[in-house]
Amino acid sequence: MIKLSSHRLAVLAALVAAGSASFAHAAETSATERWWAHVKVLADDNMEGRLAGTPGFDRAAAYVAERFAAHGLKPAGTQGYLQPVSFAVQRIQAERSSVTLVKDGVPTPLLLGEDLVLTARIAQPASLPEAPLVFVGYGLHMPEAGHDDFAGVDLRGKVAVVLSGGPSAVSASLRAHAARDRWESLQKAGAIGLITIQNPKQVEIPWARSKLRAGDPQMRLADPAMNPVKGEFFTAAMNPAQAGKLFSVSGRTLEDLLVLADAGKALPGFALNQSVKAAVSRENTPATSPNVAAMLPGSDPVLSKEYVVLTAHLDGLGVGAPIDGDAINNGAMDNASGVASLIEQAAALKAGAPPKRSIIFLAVTAEEQGLLGSQYFAERPTVDKKAIVANVNMDMFMPSRPARNIIVMGEEESTLGPIARRAAASQGFTVMPDPAPNQLSFVRSDQYSFIRTGVPALAGRLAHPVGSPEAAADRQWRAERYHGPKDDISQPFDLPTAVRFNAYMATLIREIADTPERPQWLPTSFFKRFATGK
Numbered sequence: 022m023i024k025l026s027s028h029r030l031a032v033l034a035a036l037v038a039a040g041s042a043s044f045a046h047a048a049e050t051s052a053t054e055r056w057w058a059h060v061k062v063l064a065d066d067n068m069e070g071r072l073a074g075t076p077g078f079d080r081a082a083a084y085v086a087e088r089f090a091a092h093g094l095k096p097a098g099t100q101g102y103l104q105p106v107s108f109a110v111q112r113i114q115a116e117r118s119s120v121t122l123v124k125d126g127v128p129t130p131l132l133l134g135e136d137l138v139l140t141a142r143i144a145q146p147a148s149l150p151e152a153p154l155v156f157v158g159y160g161l162h163m164p165e166a167g168h169d170d171f172a173g174v175d176l177r178g179k180v181a182v183v184l185s186g187g188p189s190a191v192s193a194s195l196r197a198h199a200a201r202d203r204w205e206s207l208q209k210a211g212a213i214g215l216i217t218i219q220n221p222k223q224v225e226i227p228w229a230r231s232k233l234r235a236g237d238p239q240m241r242l243a244d245p246a247m248n249p250v251k252g253e254f255f256t257a258a259m260n261p262a263q264a265g266k267l268f269s270v271s272g273r274t275l276e277d278l279l280v281l282a283d284a285g286k287a288l289p290g291f292a293l294n295q296s297v298k299a300a301v302s303r304e305n306t307p308a309t310s311p312n313v314a315a316m317l318p319g320s321d322p323v324l325s326k327e328y329v330v331l332t333a334h335l336d337g338l339g340v341g342a343p344i345d346g347d348a349i350n351n352g353a354m355d356n357a358s359g360v361a362s363l364i365e366q367a368a369a370l371k372a373g374a375p376p377k378r379s380i381i382f383l384a385v386t387a388e389e390q391g392l393l394g395s396q397y398f399a400e401r402p403t404v405d406k407k408a409i410v411a412n413v414n415m416d417m418f419m420p421s422r423p424a425r426n427i428i429v430m431g432e433e434e435s436t437l438g439p440i441a442r443r444a445a446a447s448q449g450f451t452v453m454p455d456p457a458p459n460q461l462s463f464v465r466s467d468q469y470s471f472i473r474t475g476v477p478a479l480a481g482r483l484a485h486p487v488g489s490p491e492a493a494a495d496r497q498w499r500a501e502r503y504h505g506p507k508d509d510i511s512q513p514f515d516l517p518t519a520v521r522f523n524a525y526m527a528t529l530i531r532e533i534a535d536t537p538e539r540p541q542w543l544p545t546s547f548f549k550r551f552a553t554g555k
Contacts, residue, residue, distance in 0.1 A: 052365065053516045056523060059088070059361035063335075064353035064510050071352060072339025073240065073387040073394070074108065074308035081335055081360075082313050085384045088364045089315035092371045097314035097381055097403050104312040106386060106397045107243035109305060111141045115235060117302035120257065123151055124270055124295040134232050136263045137216070139256070139301055141239035142391055143204075146253040149299040152213055153179045154267060156278075158288035159187045160215070161199040162206035166191045166547075174290045177211030180255060180297055182267055184278060185220045189285025193458030194434060195547050201464040204249040214255030216297075218264045218275070220282055223460060225499040228260050233342040234504075240308065240390035242397060255299060270294045310336070312394045313384040314403060317370055319534065321377035327408050329534050330381045330476075331366055332395060332467045333359035333415045334388030338504055347506035354498075354508050359415035360384055362523050369527045376534035378410070385467055388416070395467035399474045411437060411533050411540045412471035412478035415526065420519035421498065421512070422491055424483035426453045427525070430463045434546040435477035437533065444529035445481075448521050456487045475552030477540040479529075483522060 062068075062084055069077030086102035098104040115133045122129040131137055139145060158170040160183030168191055170183075183203070187196035207215060241248050259267065265275045271293045281288055313335065319325030337352030351357075367382045381404065385394035402409060427450040432438035445452050455462060463469065468478035485491035502508045533540065542549030 052523065053520050055368070056361050056365050056519055057514070057516055059364050060353060060357045060514070061510055063357035063360055064351040066349050066351065068351075070339035070350040071335060071337040073310040073336040073390060074110070075339060077339065078310060078336055078386065082311055082384070085313045085335060085360060085364065086315075089313070089367060089382060092367050094315035094317055094367055094371065094382065097316040098312065099403055100311075102313050102315055104314055104398060104403060105309050106312060106394055108240040108308045108310065108387065108390075108393065109144075109243050110238045110240050110308045111144065112238040112304045113139045113141045113145065113236065114302040114304065115139065118300055120297065120299045122266065122295050122297055129266075131266070134235060135260065136266065137257045137259045138232055138235035139299075140258055141237070141303070142241060143250050143256045144241065144253045145301045145303050146255055147301055147303070149180075149214060149255045149297065149301070151296045151298040153296050154182055154216070154293040155179045155290065156182045156268070156271070156293055157290045159184060159200070160203045160207070161187050161196065162203065163191060163195060163199045166195055168287065170288070170290060171206055171210050174210075176207070179212055180214035180216060181207055181212045182216045182218065182293065184218050184282055184288065185223055186282050188287045192547070193455060194431070194463050196458065197463040197465075198547065201469065202249075204254075208251065208254070214257075214297075216257045216259055216267070218259045218267075219261050220279065221261045222283060223457070224261065225460065226504055227500060228262065230344070230505060232260075233344070234338070237338070237341060240387055240393060242393055243307065247396065247400065255301070267293055310386040310394070312386055312398055314398070315367065315382045317367065317376065317380045317382070319377050319379040320375035324377040324537070325379050327378045327410045327539065328381050328404055329378050329530060330383055330409055330412045330471065331363060331415075331530060332383045332385055332412060333363040334386075334394070334467055335360050335384040336386050336389055336394070338389055344506050350504065350506055351509040353510050353512065354419065354421070355417040355503065356388070356415075358418060358420060358519070362415050362418070362519070362526060365523050366527055366530060369523070370530065373531075376531055378534040380530065380534055388467055392467055392470050395470035396473075399470040399476070406474070409471070409474075409476050412468055412476050413526070413530055413533070414466055414468040414478065414480040416466040416480060416482070418482040418522055419495065420483060420515050420522060422494065422515050423518050424485060424491070425449065426451050426484045426486065427481050427522075428453060428455050428484045430455065430480045431468065431472070431478055433543075434548055435543055436538070436541050437477050437479050440532050440536070441479055441481070441529055444525050444532065447528050448525040450521075450525060453484055453486070456484070456492070472548050473551055477542055481525075483518065
C-alpha cells in the first residue's frame with residue numbers, strides 16, 4: 022500500500038543531501054548524451070514506474086535533487102530540495118462492489134470492468150441509494166460563453182451522465198476549463214453522482230487497457246479544502262461500447278448524440294427514465310510524496326524578487342496489471358522525457374549568464390493523480406505566491422521522431438505567446454494549433470494548476486500536420502503505449518529532436534526571465550479572471 026513514513030522521508034532527505042556516486046555524470050558529455058542518460062535512469066525498471074508515495078518514486082526524487090545540487094542550484098523546498106505533500110489514497114475493490122440500473126423496480130446489473138468502472142480519485146460513498154439518471158450533454162457550465170448544459174435541468178438527488186467533448190462554438194481552452202471545473206457545478210446543482218462516457222472518436226487508451234487500472238489506488242490531497250469535491254460523490258466511467266444501456270429507455274440513442282457531438286453541436290439534456298444504485302467497497306489509507314524544488318537566483322536587483330516556475334511531473338503509474346508479461350509502467354515518454362529536459366534547462370541556464378528573474382525548477386509529484394503536486398505548490402508555494410509571474414510546463418513532449426511543428430498550449434491567452442513563437446522560430450519550429458482540442462490537453466497537465474492561481478502559463482509538445490503519417494503514428498502510440506508498460510526506453514526516440522526542443526525551451530525561459538515587463542493575461546482571455554478575481 023502507498024505510504025511514506027516519517028522515517029522513509031528522513032531517509033530520502035538524507036539521500037538527497039548526501040548525493041550518490043551512482044548518479045554521477047561526466048561533465049564533458051554532450052547535451053544529447055546527458056538528456057538520454059537522465060531518461061534511462063528515470064525510466065529504468067529500478068524506479069518501478071515512479072508511482073507517487075512509493076520507494077521507486079523516492080529514488081527518482083533523490084536522483085533529481087542530486088542533479089539539481091550538482092548544478093549548483095539552491096534548495097527551494099521546505100525540507101531541503103523536498104516539499105512533502107500529504108494525500109488520502111483510495112482503492113476500489115471491484116469484486117466486492119456492484120452497480121445496478123433500475124427501471125420500474127426491475128434491476129439490471131452492470132458488469133464492473135466490462136460495462137463500467139468505479140473511479141477512485143474522488144471519495145466514493147459506501148452506497149448509492151437508487152437515484153434517477155439524467156443526461157446533461159457535455160456537462161459544461163459556461164453561461165458567459167453562451168453555453169450551459171445545466172440550464173433548465175433538475176439534478177437534485179440525481180446522477181448526471183455526460184459525454185466528453187464540447188461545442189466547437191466555444192474555444193478549446195474554455196471547453197477544457199469547464200470540463201475540469203464541472204465538479205463544482207454539479208454539486209451546486211444538487212447532483213450526487215457522475216457517470217462519464219468517452220466519445221469513441223476521442224478515445225486515447227482502448228477500454229481493454231484502461232479497465233486494467235480500475236483497481237489501482239488513486240489519490241486526492243489530504244486537506245479537504247484543496248479538493249474540488251466536498252464530501253463523497255459517486256463517480257464512474259462507462260465503456261463507450263456499452264453506454265447505450267444508459268439510453269435504452271430514454272427514447273433517444275447514443276448514436277444520434279454522437280452525430281451531433283462529432284459535428285461540434287450542442288447536445289440536449291433529458292431524463293434517461295431509469296435509475297442507478299450502487300454498493301462500493303473501498304479502502305482508504307494516507308500517503309506522503311514530495312515535490313522536488315530548486316532555485317537559480319536572478320541577477321537583477323528588482324526582477325530577481327520575481328519567479329518563473331519551470332515544471333515537469335516526476336511521477337508515473339507504477340506497477341500494474343501485466344500486459345504481454347510486463348507490469349512496470351516505466352513512463353519513459355510520460356514523463357521521464359520532460360524531467361530530463363527540466364534537468365537540462367537547469368544545467369544550461371546555470372552555465373550561461375544569470376537570468377534577471379529567479380527561476381524555480383520543480384519536479385512535481387502526483388500529476389497522474391489529478392495535478393495534485395503542482396496544485397499544492399501553486400497554492401502553497403515555498404516563495405512569495407504573488408511574486409510567481411509565469412509557469413512553463415514540460416509533459417510528454419513526444420520526441421519520438423523528427424518534428425518541425427510544435428503546439429504551444431495557452432499561447433493565445435497571455436503575453437507569453439509571442440515569446441513562445443519567437444523561441445520556436447529560433448529553433449526552426451512552426452507553431453501549429455492543437456489538432457485534438459477535445460482531448461482537453463490544456464487542463465490535463467501541471468500548467469493548469471498555476472493558471473488557477475492567476476499565473477500566465479504555457480505548455481508545449483512536438484506535433485505533426487493533421488493527416489500525416491507521423492500524426493497517425495502518434496495516435497497509434499497513444500493507443501498502444503500511453504500509460505502502459507510499452508512506454509519504455511526500447512521505443513523510438515529521436516535524440517536530435519529532443520535536443521532542439523530543449524534549446525527551444527531554454528530560449529523561451531531565458532526571454533521570459535529577462536523581459537522587463539511582467540507577463541500579463543490578454544484582455545480577451547477567459548483565464549484573466551483568476552488573476553483579477555472577476
